[in-house]
Amino acid sequence: MDSSPQLIILAGLVIGLVYGAVGLLSGFCLMSSMRGWLSEGDGRLVRTYALAIAVATTASQFLAGNGMVNLGKSIYLQQSFSMPVLFLGGLLFGYGMVLSNGCGSRALVLLGRGNLRSFVVVVVLAIAAQMTLKGLIAPARIALVRASQTTVNVNSLPSLLAMFGPAEALARAMAAAVVVVTLILFAFAHPAFRRSPGQIAAGVVVGLLVAGGWFVTGYLGADDFNPVPVTSLTFVAPIADSLQYAMLSTGLTLNFGIATVAGVFAGSLVTALATGRFHLEGYSSPRHMLRSAAGAALMGIGGVMAFGCSIGQGLTGVSTLALGSFVAVAGILLGTTAGLRGILRVQPFAVA
Template identity: 85%
Template sequence: MESTQLVILAGLVIGLVYGCVGLLSGFCLMSSMRGWLAEGDGRLVRTYALAIAVAIAASQLLAGRGMVDLGKSIYLQPTFSVPVLFLGGLLFGYGMVLSNGCGSRALVLLGRGNLRSFVVVIVLAIAAQMTLKGLIAPARIALVQASQITVGANSLPSVLATLGVTGVVARALAAAVIVVALILFAFAHPAFRRSPGQVAAGVIVGLLVAGGWYVTGYLGADDFNPVPVTSLTFIAPIADSLQYAMLSTGLTPNFGIATVGGVFAGSLLTSLATGRFKLEGYSSPRHMLRSGTGAALMGIGGVMAFGCSIGQGLTGISTLAVGSFIAVAGIVLGTAAGLRGALRVQPLAVA
C-alpha cells in the first residue's frame, strides 16, 4: 500500500474512533466549560485536561525519539501574528457557544441525527473556505502581514533552551511540568475518578492525537510523495471535505478529509448501535440564525487561529508551540465570555 493510501486509511480509522468516543463521552471543550462554569460539573473539563496531558506526553515522546518532526507542522513556525491568533481564538470560542458546540462536536451530533449540526457544518465550511481562499482571505492576509513577528523561540522547549537548558532536557522538562499539572488537576476531582468512561475518553482522544502525528509524520514519510505532517484538526478539513464533495474530480482525499468522514461515520454507527439516533431540528428561526452566526464565526476564527478547540486545543498544544497557547487562550476567553458575564449567550429552548 502506498504511503498516501495508508495515511488516508489511518485517518479514516482515527476519525471512526473519535466519532464513537465523542458520542459516548460528550467530549467537547464548550460542553466542558459550560459544565464547569455554569452547572458546577467539572468532570468533562477534567476529561479534556487529561486528553491534553496524554497528547503532549505521547507526541513529545514520538518527537524525542526522532519518529516525527513536529517542526514540519503548521504550529511550529518561526513567524506568526499574535493579535490574529488571539482574535481568531476569541471569535472561534464565542462562535462555539452560539452554535452550542465546535466543528468536531457538530460532526458527532450530525451522525446522531441532529440536523442543526448539518447547518453548522455547512456554514462553518463555507466561512472557513472564504477566509482561507475567498473573499475574506485578502483581509486576513493583510492583518497577518501587518502584525506578524519572527521569534527565535517558537516553542516552550526552545524558550527553555534560550535559558541554557539543553534540547533534550528542555523538551522533557517542558512536557513533564504541563503533563503532571494537568493530570493532578484531572484526578484531584473525586467525581472524575469515579467516572471510568470519562477517564478512558481522555486517554483515547489524547492517543488519537499522537496517532495522527505518527501516521502523517512517520508512516506517511515519503521523499517522493510526501504528505503534510498533521493530526486531528477540523476547520480546514471540514472546508476541504465540502469542496471535495462538490468537486471531487481533480481533487484528492487527504488525512483531514478522511478524518472528517470517519468522525461522522463513527458517530452514526455508534448512535444506531446504541439506539441514540434521533432526528432533531431547530426550535425557531431565531435559533437557526444564532447557530449559523456561530458557525460562521467558528469558520473565520478557526482559520485565523490556525485551528479549533481540537486543532489548537489538543493537536497544537501537543507540539508545545507558543502560538498554540496564544490561540487557546483566545478560545478559552471567547468561550467564557459566551457562557458568563455581560456578553453571555442566553439559552434558547431546543425542540
C-alpha cells in the same frame, strides 16, 4: 520509509471512526466542558479534556524526542506568526462555539446522531472557512497577518527553556513534564472525575488519537518523493476541504483531514444506531437557526485565523508545545467564557 497515500487515508478514517464513537459516548467537547464547569458546577468533562491534552502531549513529545516525527514541519511551529491574529481568531472561535452550542468536531458527532442543527453548523462553518482561507475574506486576513506577524527564534516552550542553558532533549522533557503533570493533577484532583472510568478512558483515547495522527502523517507519510503534510486531529480546514471535495472531487485529492472528517461522522452514526441514540432533531425557531449559523460562521473565520479549533489548537497544537498554540487557546477559552458568563452571555434556546 515507503509510504502509501492510501494507508494515510485509511488511518485517518480509522482515527475518525474512533473519535466519532468516543465523542458520542462520552460527550467530549470543550464547550460542553466549559459550560458544565462554569455554569452547572460539573467539572468532570473539563477534566476529561485536560487529561486528553496531557496524554496527547506525552505521546507526541515521545514521538518527537525519539526522532519518529518532526513536529517542526507542522503549521504550529512556524518561525513567523501573528500573536494578535491567533488570539483574535481564538476569541471569535470560542464565542462562535457557544452561539452554535458546540465546535466543528462536536457538530460532526451530533450530525451522526441525527441532529439536523449540526448540518447547518457544518455547512456554514465550511463555507466561512473557505472564504477566509481562499475566498472573499482571505485578502483581509492576509493583510492583518502581514501587518502584525513577527519572526522569532523561540516558538515553543522547549526552545524557550533552552535559552536558559538546558540541552534540547532536556528542555523538551522539562517543558512536557511541567504541562503534563499540571494537567494530570488538575484532572485527578476532582473526586467525581476519579469515579468516572468512562471519562478517564475517553481522555486517554482522544489523547492517543492525536499522537496517532502525528505518527501516521509524520512517520508513515515521511516520504521525500511523495510527502504528506505533518498534521493530526483538527477540524476547521478539513471540514472546509470535505465540503469542497464533495462538490469537486474529480479535481481534488483525498487527504488525511478529509478522511478523518468522514470517519468522525461515520463513527458517530454507527455508534448512535447501535446504541439506540439516533433521533432526528431540528431548530426551535428561525432565531435559533440564525444564531447557530452566525456562530458557525464565527468558528469558520476564527478557526482559520487561529490555525485551528478547540481540537486543532486545544489538543493537537498544544501537544507540540508551540507558544502560538497557547496564545490561540487563551483566546478560545476567553471567547467561550464570555459566551457563558457576564454581559455577553448567550442565553440558551429550548431545543425541539
